[in-house]
Amino acid sequence: MFNISQTLLNNLGPFTLNGVKVSDIHFAEYGDGWYDKNTGKWTNPEGKTSTLKILADFTFETAAPPVPEPSTWAMMILGFAGVGFMAYRRKRNGSALTAA
Numbered sequence: 001m002f003n004i005s006q007t008l009l010n011n012l013g014p015f016t017l018n019g020v021k022v023s024d025i026h027f028a029e030y031g032d033g034w035y036d037k038n039t040g041k042w043t044n045p046e047g048k049t050s051t052l053k054i055l056a057d058f059t060f061e062t063a064a065p066p067v068p069e070p071s072t073w074a075m076m077i078l079g080f081a082g083v084g085f086m087a088y089r090r091k092r093n094g095s096a097l098t099a100a
Contacts, residue, residue: 020059021059023059
């Protein structure tokens, strides 16, 4: 005989598994066994194949991807502009030196 109680299911949650919060675990449906509401136990008789469905609420806790602040964007654009300007100057000065 196999017994599962609602109290046992209640003691399992809430918990987090790989960023998913599991809570409100409860019996949903059963077959070939029986659920006694007085004791809160689901019983599967020995030698029987039965079905027990247990439901739970799942909450996915995902973090928003980081987004640079406006000042960071401004510094990146100024940096790229500075690198581009230095490459432009080097190209201009380099061609003048080879001609001389």
